[in-house]
Amino acid sequence: MNTRLATNQIRLSEWTRIIKDRCQSGIKVDEYCERHQLSRHAYYYWLRKVKEAALIHNSFVELPALPEKTVPATTSENLFTYQxxxxxxxxxxxxxxxxxxxxxxxVLEVVRNA
Incomplete structure (x- = not known):
């Protein structure tokens, strides 16, 4: 493994930890960055890099389960059955x-870039 790739992997791992920590803290990005003396620009740059790495290295992304009531049921008004x-x-x-x-x-490209 070359030095540049190893360095990038270490940074990616560290920023993955930071992004998870910010998400679990429940506070806004600006406040989190201020508290931890991080650049807002750097946070969003690494968020994009972490997402890109997740898409490249994983064919599946873990999503939290939704309560059953939030998923629309199939009714006579809703004739589609979703897989x-x-x-x-x-x-x-x-x-x-x-x-x-x-x-x-x-649609997924638009969502990813939103």
Whole structure:
């Protein structure tokens, strides 16, 4: 392993820990950065790098389970049966076998860049 790659892996590991710590603390990014004397710019730069690394190295990302009541049930008004639902904040995305891959790809790209 070359030095540059090793250094990047160490930084990535450290920033992964920092980002997890900030998420678990429940405080806003600006406040967390101020308390820990971190640059807001650096935080978001490494957040992007950590996300990119997670997408490259993992084909699955662990998501917290949602309470059952937040996932829409199939009713006569909702004729779609979802094989998977993706919840982001108050938005729920239902995905079925008939969902066009091109549409799903574009939606996930927009979500990732939001």
């Amino acid at each position: 998977m639902t993706i919840a982001i904040g108050n938005t729920i995305l239902g995905v079925s076998e008939s969902t066009p891959m091109e549409l799903l790809s574009k």
